[in-house]
Amino acid sequence: MNKRHLFGLSLGLLALSGCTSFAEPGKGGEAENYPQAAFSPVMPDQPLGPEHGLRFDWELAARHLDILILEKAEWCFPATVHQAKQNEARIARELEGGLQLDAANDLVIQRNLLKRLERQLDYVKRQETCTPPSDSNNGNSDIALAQTIYDLLNRDNQFAFNSAELNPKYVVNLSEASQLLNKHQDFKLLVTGHADAMGEEDFNQDLALNRAKQVKRYLSIFGLSSDRIHVDSVGSNDPYLAGTEPHVRLTNRRVTIELLQLDQPLMLENNHTNGGN
Structure with a gap:
């Protein structure tokens, strides 16, 4: 990606009054999409606080x-773009609700996701392994299926706790x-345990890997070829939320599954994966 484009956009945003979009009240869970609205503009004599920096960071990520x-x-x-869109909507709702710490944590996750997506996109463009479909309607159908x-x-x-069930x-x-x-045989999965x-x-690495393997086991029982399922583990190194409260720990004990094209390279954190293990 041309980094100058992003830099130019950031300079333009600095000159604006902080306009952005965020969620309509009452939307949550499956309702991750939000209509176009605007944050209140920042007035010239208004002191800037941490929330304004977070809004600007949100705008840059968007x-x-x-x-x-x-x-x-x-x-x-x-699927990765779909996940990024959901993250973007969730952060907007957190900013609207004054949940600055949650928004800051999710912004870190979003920035890391976008960096990873950028690396993957650069790779497939160099390898010429991804070509948009000529039939745009069929392409939209594929995107909806992936989502x-x-x-x-x-x-x-x-x-x-301490379980892989x-x-x-x-x-x-x-x-x-x-x-x-x-x-639809065009997809493979990368299952990452947390x-x-x-x-x-x-211990956490092994437990997280066992969680990923258990997911693979069930997918195989349901008839999905093991060659299309790859497993990986990050242990506790990629929490979804920061903190040690019971509900935070429950959220962090999870698997995340990326939906990849068959010829798409795997971006692994550890060398734990192979289709068929």
């Missing part, structure tokens, strides 16, 4: 995602996703 989409990231990595599968794979995906709701989700994936911050690092 423009970064816009540029990646213009460079066809949504065609090559539809549906991604949502199934990344919902109800938490684990009990899947909860029943998630098993149902995996069954539905497997049916769709068996009908642990909360309790325990030693080596």
